Amino acid sequence: MGMYWGIIQQVQFGGGGTFIFPSSGSIIIPAGVTTMEYLIVAGGGGGGVAYYDNSSQYARGGAGGAGGMKTGTINSPAAGTYTITIGAGGAGGLGTNLSNYDGSNGGNSSIVGGIINISTTGGGGGGSSTSKSGKNGGSGGGGGWGTYGWGFKGFGIAGQGNDGHEGHSNGSGGNGSGGGGGALTAAGTPFPESAGLGKSSSITGVAVTYASGGAGQQGLGNGTNGAVNSGNGAKGGGAYYNDSVKKIGGTGGSGIVVIKLT
Numbered sequence: 001m002g003m004y005w006g007i008i009q010q011v012q013f014g015g016g017g018t019f020i021f022p023s024s025g026s027i028i029i030p031a032g033v034t035t036m037e038y039l040i041v042a043g044g045g046g047g048g049v050a051y052y053d054n055s056s057q058y059a060r061g062g063a064g065g066a067g068g069m070k071t072g073t074i075n076s077p078a079a080g081t082y083t084i085t086i087g088a089g090g091a092g093g094l095g096t097n098l099s100n101y102d103g104s105n106g107g108n109s110s111i112v113g114g115i116i117n118i119s120t121t122g123g124g125g126g127g128s129s130t131s132k133s134g135k136n137g138g139s140g141g142g143g144g145w146g147t148y149g150w151g152f153k154g155f156g157i158a159g160q161g162n163d164g165h166e167g168h169s170n171g172s173g174g175n176g177s178g179g180g181g182g183a184l185t186a187a188g189t190p191f192p193e194s195a196g197l198g199k200s201s202s203i204t205g206v207a208v209t210y211a212s213g214g215a216g217q218q219g220l221g222n223g224t225n226g227a228v229n230s231g232n233g234a235k236g237g238g239a240y241y242n243d244s245v246k247k248i249g250g251t252g253g254s255g256i257v258v259i260k261l262t
Contacts, residue, residue, distance in 0.1 A: 018204055043109070046125050048129070061249050065214070066139040087107030089106050090252040122252075124181075161181050221237065
């Protein structure tokens with residue numbers, strides 16, 4: 001058995017191997033396959049961005065939640081074509097107007113063919129600093145923090161991810177935005193801005209951690225992007241009240257699908 005990267009994969013009769021899809025495509029599975037092991041990770045949520053004015057010292061956007069993650073095994077999958085969809089990472093907040101301050105949710109990923117329809121939900125976008133709460137998703141986004149208070153956490157989906165954390169003020173970690181939830185744990189340990197942990201998979205033969213939440217922002221500057229094909233959430237942006245440069249939130253990491261046939 002080998003390892004294959006590509007958009008369209010056709011498996012020969014009696015063949016097998018590990019098929020990695022960094023972008024959407026399809027796989028043609030012949031009769032006689034015994035098992036189909038899969039990993040599906042959706043796109044991570046984008047980070048929120050700070051909205052600031054002359055009455056605020058600091059403002060910080062919440063982190064994006066991780067894309068939903070599922071693993072499993074299907075025995076004797078039906079022969080045929082299976083469509084693979086890879087979710088894009090959610091866009092970060094742009095800071096250009098109030099409607100663009102929140103991070104966007106990541107895109108869904110899926111495997112669909114015959115009677116099989118398995119999907120994961122994109123991570124929730126991070127909230128802005130204007131009391132905007134993190135969005136719900138595969139894992140929830142973190143809430144923002146600023147002059148106008150803090151935002152609530154976004155909620156994750158059981159079996160795919162976990163909750164983000166609300167923005168916070170004067171806590172053990174100081175003033176900052178909430179972290180995004182991860183596939184393994186919710187955000188907020190040991191500090192509110194701490195990212196939720198991702199989950200490890202060895203389907204490719206090497207242990208890789210996917211679907212980590214974005215870290216909340218305690219400083220200033222632009223957010224940080226999630227890694228490509230990781231499903232990781234993005235970090236939000238922060239700003240000082242008299243900062244003349246608009247800050248942007250990070251973009252969530254795109255999703256991935258891996259199929260292992262035997």
